[in-house]
Amino acid sequence: MSSSNDIRATFLEYFARNGHQVVASSPLVPRNDPTLMFANSGMVQFKNVFTGQEKRAYSTATTAQKCVRAGGKHNDLDNVGYTARHHTFFEMLGNFSFGDYFKPQAIEHAWTLLTRDFGLPREKLLVTVYSEDEDAAKLWRDIAGMPDSRIIRIPTSDNFWRMGDTGPCGPCSEIFYDHGDSIPGGPPGSPDEDGDRFIEIWNLVFMQFLEEPAGTRNPLPRPSIDTGMGLERFAAILQGKHDNYDTDTLRALILASAEATGQDPDGPFRSSHRVVADHLRAGTFLIADGVLPSNEGRGYVLRRILRRAMRHAHMMGARDPLLHRLVPALVRQMGAAYPEIVRAEALVIETLRLEETRFRSLLDRGLHLLADETARLGQGATLPGDIAFRLYDTYGFPLDLTQDALREQGRAVDLDGFNAAMAEQKKRARAAWAGTGEAATETVWFDLKETLGATDFLGYATETAEAEI
Ligand code: ATP
Ligand code: MG
Ligand code: MG
Ligand code: MG
Secondary structure, eight states: OOOHHHHHHHHHHHHHHTTOEEOOOOOSSOTTOTTOSSOOSGGGGGHHHHHTSSOOSOSEEEEEEEEEOSSSSSOOGGGTTTSSSOOSEEEEEEEEESSSOOHHHHHHHHHHIIIIISOOOGGGEEEEEETTOHHHHHHHHHHHOOOGGGEEEEOSGGGEEESSSSEEEEEEEEEEEEOOTTSOOOOTTSTTTTSSSEEEEEEEEEEEEEEOSTTOEEEEEEEEEEEEEEHHHHHHHHTTOSSGGGSHHHHHHHHHHHHHHTOOTTSTTHHHHHHHHHHHHHHHHHHHTTOOOOSSHHHHHHHHHHHHHHHHHHHTTOOSOOHHHHHHHHHHHHTTTOHHHHHTHHHHHHHHHHHHHHHHHHHHHHHHHHHHHHHHSOTTOOBOHHHHHHHHHHHOOOHHHHHHHHHTTTOOBOHHHHHHHHHHHHHHHHHHHHTTTSOOOHHHHHHHHHHHTOTTOOOSOHHHHHSOO
């Protein structure tokens, strides 16, 4: 069986052998890019190379990139623990051509690597192409011998990639793996495509046009390639599993969580173990890259991830801080590939311990309040927004934590009510400041609250945290 570490190495070696420069993952916090919360794909560190603003000594590259998809435009937080294929933190393997090779070589490399080097059965693979991209469909037929029945034409933006409102853009082609008819779900483009039978493993983006100004699309003189394959999804296939959480790295973390809580890894707390394993990775890698829990921006996304995991640990019966005890298991799994988590291990443990200690009493009290309130509601009734706001404001429950807790009972939060309560609170805060004659900027107020370290003050960050900052 290939370990995740072997798979990553084999991928990078394949492209290195084929002339690509192996480039290290960039940190999760993008440098000089205030528009993006976290690195969420391999191309992020190469944005300026694709647009031509920046030159590199190489024209092709390959990476294993740390990605976080939580809190920003791509937000997979709510999927975690519930789908077989989503994480908040994952690794994206990729190859890139900066005006060097284009579609034929990109398809050829992907196909050779999958079917020859990794030995995947061809009949389990199918591909999507953008409906207007006949080139790509023809190349899949000619190079891979893919029958027409397994080349699916998709007319939506799922298969047309853009860097932003303007800039490079182009069609993409995605490779899917069929895990077999014992698993529910339809092929891409079908009404039940969100099932877990056909899993998207690799996205090949053909940067073919430049859109500038908006609405005018011209061919790029030297088109480029950007690809991304999820290591965890690919490892699942190669390790004979259907579910990412059954692969070596994540399973080891689930077992560590099971041991620390005394709860069967596959018993009633199966989802909770998965959430803990996933969020432990996101938390550790974010802290190692310099993000600390706070009430704003990136720090608040980290706090949301951690508190969500803490609720699951609490449900499993953990009465003392738990997450920090699992860090060594993660460092054992991933420290060789990412030495930054070895260097940061002590800091991560201390940060998690402190954050969990601070949240514990609030969590316990907040969960009691929530239980009392929901007991009063009819079955499936929505939780009033002011209660969700009280949980947020007084007990430090990020909105998504409350939503996650209610999900088990099939309930939702009244979001309009929540937002109204939030707006009301802000208005009061502003009015209070106006009275003092000081500059009533919210920033000052938030900074002050942070400096004072008021443990009960945990609010006001949802908006920044939800938007791309
Ligand atoms: P999906 O449709 O399954 O959510 P996506 O289309 O959002 O995936 P891309 O943006 O195309 O994903 O990213 C390229 C690859 O990265 C995907 O094909 C997949 O293998 C992997 N990937 C994307 N999101 C996640 C995630 N949340 N967890 C694990 N792997 C992911
Ligand atoms: Mg997605
Ligand atoms: Mg997709
Ligand atoms: Mg995709």
